[in-house]
Amino acid sequence: MQGFFSKIYISTKSNINIWIGVFIICFAFGCKGVVSNNTKVAESPDETINSKKYNVLFVICDDLNDVVEGMGGSVQAHTPNMSKLAEEGVLFMNAHSNFPICAPSRASLFSGIYPNKSGVMDFIHWKESPVLKDAVSIFDHFKNNGYQVYGTGKLHHFEGDFKNTWIDENGQSTYGEPTSYGPFVYNGETIKTLHPSMAYLANFITDEHAKIASSMETSFGPLSDVPHFDPDIERNIPGFDGWYNGTSKFEYIDERHRDSMPDELSAQWAIKKLQEKHDAPFFLGVGFVRPHTPLFVPKKYFDMFPLENIQLPPYKENDLDDCQDFVNYVRKYGFDRFDLYKRAGGELLWKKFMQAYLASVAFADDQLGKVLDALENSDYADNTIVVFTSDHGFHLGEKDYNFKDTNWEESSRIPLIIAMPNAKQKGKTVNHAVSLIDIYPTLNDLCGISNVPNRHTNQASLDGFSLRPFLENPETDTWSGPDAALIATYGEWVENGKQIVQGEKKAHNFSLRNNRYRYTRYENGAEELYDHDVDPNEWTNIAKDKSQKERIEAFRTQLDGRLKESITIK
Template identity: 40%
Template structure:
């Protein structure tokens, strides 16, 4: 053999061995690096304001378990949401982008937004960089299950009172007109108890308790506080505890990013009686409310008749609540506040269960814990009971971060920060790349890492802005950022500018309740102009192309696609009266359920199994697609999970969650 050729072969073999060795070493380093990164536990509540011990919201609140976290982490006392209503707030927080950056100010699907669908969510970014991402409950408002490796339970707003059909109603103890004005969600509060034949005011039928997600609800059995089915929040806590205990027994596993989303204290404020007993009604203290406090405010000037949640819903709730108790304002507010305090206490117990599982395990010293809420809630201040205002009660949220080895135990930070800062903070703490975009259509994070403030809460060198920015949700308006309403919360001031150019200015250092609007006081003109300029400089002023359809119209189109039979006059169009009439029939359960078209039947061969959420699923051997079994065949299939069986099953494709199919299934042995 030619010597040159022989040398080439030996050299080539050496290079291959060297490269393989480098690959092994590099892989080991990467695995070690990933394994040494801290875990993340994100706990979110819904509609939780500052009614948390040490945050000063209500003097009688009892949250001993959240207080444990306060003592072992850093509390941000001036943390604010970026928009005070569920869907856009959660989209903003979990993607780290302001609403004015994305144009998401409403309830459209976040994953259809051009910016958000081309940017990574927090959990997707962690998953991309070696984390096991798992979640349960309400983290984003909807459509986020595919962002996780594993997801537990869907959002469950229950318990609901029910009249024995498809119609959920307000709690049996809620009087009219409140129960009729605001229904099973916002019009419902009271203890969970044994119904004992209690009957509906409207139909005379016996009440039952129900719970579950919007698509699939089930009856909730209740005999007593100690003998009942678990609520949705309790199921989420139990799921999280099981997962934490599993991870504690798996040293060397990849790090996890876990999200746990609780619904309470979102309405309906229905929790077991034991939590109401902790707050006797006669002893409930009311917040400081000044008569006529709403007279120098301007939120009502941007309301719209077609815009319920985004207009003056809080004023309507306040008026209806008081009218329902015969005009007894203090009594009505005490009833509602008692239910809210009870709901917060119920969540606190569940937070305690999760912290017990974490802190009594080896995971404690290597797990970052974040506790927060999507926005706050008003309790009668400015004659307003609701979220979605630009005042302190709606924008302020509790934010607590415990980062072992970094955060100061019991630290308190008074600087204004916001929810968009959580994403970059976790990236910084976990050593992940800061680039979170999928392509050029995405946007880099708007927030700033809070890590410097964790080690030095009062004097940390933070690069963020001097004011927290919050936008106002408007259902019926076009989502041009320049046409929205905004607030800037500085350390000692709040500035509000509504989309019609009306303004409010509060010196919060001397006026913490925001009682006195100084916007028209000439003594504060210079400050007003400075804050106005700061806000307008931050918001894009160039008009955006206006959509031709409002959210209402898009929602109606989607309803028509799903229910074409709602077109009563068969003119090929769906009017609002037709939609409302058909929806009433749906709620009452009087419409025939559309049967799957026989042409939709598929022939599939594969296996049955159950996922982490205990859903029965079928995996098609040929396509690899996964289907959820959604009809009553589950009991029939259950004994055959590992045995062959032929069935005709009604299923839902997991990847879309939209189309229902009849599938002729031949299962295989596993």
């Protein structure tokens, strides 16, 4: 600051006149910029933390739970590239999604604002939120601070709302591949149809399963199992031979002669960006779709997990017996899908789904490896922060559930790896509870830019806290953030998927997950409490135990305090 004022002091008279003119203009018109998630504005970059601008490589998978080497989700996990990254960085063992379903999770992650505070607790556009409509996304914030931002694959939901984010100063797009879940099964009319190899599921359809059976998410298998549909003259369906990419045929001859899958295309695009010369620091976001359904990947990944060797996740019969007070407030879709698989194919079909999920995770890991190899061989290897994570977890049959969007561990727990260039702490793990909300402020901190991105707009503060203390000392107890991650899910569901009750702090289901316990309060006031030290599978709800009365009261108080600023979008 002394140097700055010295420059003013030694200014000539004419320079003083210029300063006065600038002051008058600022006073008359205001010096604040107007920024939104679609607008670039010149912020004043902060230089209070780091003078060196790191590049950022941010990679996110969809629906990836803890079936990752080193996290304990499955002994069969095959994720060597995630493991390699963890060896170069820090793995957060107790990281959680703040809303374990795609759109609300990503809105919270990329805005840095809790879902209950933004009101985005559904598949809602940012512009529909009085808080997020003017909020600056992490991508725009870095762009406003001199970074060139690039993206590919699945990052935002409603990616069209953010098209201006991905336009450079020359008017050129900086976004690669669009979001795609393909290739799809296609009968010539719709992708919402069962793969012929799984057509037998239709014999087990009841009314409650109709939506699931018609969903593209229900089928799974290797790409080598190419679908074929003869024309259905009576129903006027033309039929189709082969895979479909959403607009045209996805060519498949064999494993080596086929079109590239969307995640492969995203990896290829990211590699090209890492091979280019960059004159400014960059933020490269890469969104891989797998292991999001439909779980179709090349056969070689299925071959890694022979069906006869598949181990199912820990399972307890009648696990929901102590959940009857609130089970109707858990999204029914996941229960219905698991029930359909169980009735139609029993344990064998369950194992086949588990095989498909493991194969899809291995496929995603391979794509990550390609990008990491490109970074390692680039000019940016020694100056790039790498973040790898997922938007939420996924149930693989635990609690008779096969989906996401619950307040249980399988749905919220995610991998989170942060690798710093030339880090002193490598290959370490952190057990403190953290969440996706902490990524935005962490990258601000590490890259030395402002942690108040909304100071020119709605003045909304970021809700997370920098994870730098854990990166510097993974065993530290000193952190300015909370002791528990805050997790939310939808309230009660009806057929159209909308909440019945809205507008109050208890109109959704909320959890607090700290280093030992998971506490949940449902929309109807019913509660759960699990002690992970003795019950890592969350099989025994101890919320009604008299011995837990004081602990329950403490959790209630903490939750009420953290929900004070909640809003609802109707």
